[in-house]
Amino acid sequence: MGVAYGVSCCTRSFLVLLNLAMMVVALAALALAIWIRCDDSFEESIRSNLLVRGEAEPMGQLKEDMRTWITVSFWVIVGFCIACAIIGLAGLLGAASRSRVLVALYFVALLIVILLEIAVGIFVLVERHKVVRDAVKEYVQVSYQMQLRDVQTLEYRYDCCGVENFANPQCNPLLPTCSSAVWDRLDYTLMVFGCSMLAVIVCQVITALIALVLVGTPSRYADA
Numbered sequence: 001m002g003v004a005y006g007v008s009c010c011t012r013s014f015l016v017l018l019n020l021a022m023m024v025v026a027l028a029a030l031a032l033a034i035w036i037r038c039d040d041s042f043e044e045s046i047r048s049n050l051l052v053r054g055e056a057e058p059m060g061q062l063k064e065d066m067r068t069w070i071t072v073s074f075w076v077i078v079g080f081c082i083a084c085a086i087i088g089l090a091g092l093l094g095a096a097s098r099s100r101v102l103v104a105l106y107f108v109a110l111l112i113v114i115l116l117e118i119a120v121g122i123f124v125l126v127e128r129h130k131v132v133r134d135a136v137k138e139y140v141q142v143s144y145q146m147q148l149r150d151v152q153t154l155e156y157r158y159d160c161c162g163v164e165n166f167a168n169p170q171c172n173p174l175l176p177t178c179s180s181a182v183w184d185r186l187d188y189t190l191m192v193f194g195c196s197m198l199a200v201i202v203c204q205v206i207t208a209l210i211a212l213v214l215v216g217t218p219s220r221y222a223d224a
Helices: 002-038 044-050 059-097 100-145 150-158 178-215
Strands: none
Touching (some): 002 178, 044 059, 100 150, 150 178
């Protein structure tokens, strides 16, 4: 009996710590997303170029699509961060108070979030090359073709020159093309983000399994 009680206490403590960590990570990610969104000095030159409206087509539509994607991505991240923070708080309170009802609700909510995160991850993975890469490379290529100020910004920011299938004798042959450099940087960022999300999902799955075990052992829990 003493061993079982000790295991139960350790399990609850572990669940409290995991949910506390989830809350901290979610709030930190939320603060980071809001800072990037609101700080005009972050990538100021690129931001100012993307915010230009009324340009000739097809650049006008390209930038409009990119602004839409950025806005949607921002609100998706904010939504997930807020949801994870609230769910983490519920799990923490449920584990601390030994409430089977609260932990059961926490488990269901966490399971829904995990499934949504997996769905978003699969969507991004599938669309990464089909949509995102093509849009980024088209943006760079059109910038060169229309001789926009975006070209100078890209060359300075990514230490690149020219675009694929568009010869520019003034470019240093040792430098990568801007279409490749911009996409490679974005692809690397997406890869880091994907690996981070995978680690988060694994931790959430472990937390959900612990919660499920606690919900399924009524002798160790008292209903609130």
